[in-house]
Amino acid sequence: EATAARAIFPCFDEPEYKAKLQWTLRAPKNLIALSNGKSEGEPILEGDDKVWRFESTRSVSSYLAAITMGDYESTPETVVRDTPIRVWAPRGRAQHGEFAHGITERFIPWFEDYFDVPYPYGKYDQVGVPGFDAGAMENVGLVLFRQSLLLMDPDAASWNQEKLIAKVVAHELAHMWFGNWVTMKWWED
Secondary structure (H helix, E strand, O other): OOOOHHOOOOOOOOOOOEEOOOOEEEEEEOEEEOOOEEEEOOOOOOOOOOEEOOOOOOOOEEEHEEEEEOOOEEOOEEEOOOOEEEEEEEEHHHHHHHEEEEEEEEHHHHHHHHHHOOOOOOOOEEEOOOOOOOOOEOOOOEEEEHHHHOHHHHHHOHHHHHHHHHHHHHHHHHOOOEEEOEEOOOOOO
């Protein structure tokens, strides 16, 4: 992660240097585009593409930047203490995000009370992406997960799978306060 952001935009990819992230993304019209910030509204159709514009984040470390585009659908958006939340999955699997969505609704108030600080970003999207080696990554407002650590078939899941998903969701959400809002000065700090 120490140099990953530099692969898509010029930056000082070090925790101590921060910038506001504001994305404009062009994607084929059949795909959904997501980023760290809240969508500024419906995408604009331009030929065979849609142009998505997103609000700026607060100042964050560049390694917390994230974008994704895919054939996604989401759980219905809910608002928990002013924070809109959704779980995104490949089309046809949104219902497999309902467990993660439900526990996120419970975790946000718990963390806000524990840290005595409201959730510090404009939205909280969680996305189950294919081929994600890292397990999960706490990108500001757009957390990416290996699908098996976010999505589950409630009719076929074991208690252990539920506990694992709850643990990973809680871990990534906690990073919104420590690791994201409050960061280390250097990688080994």
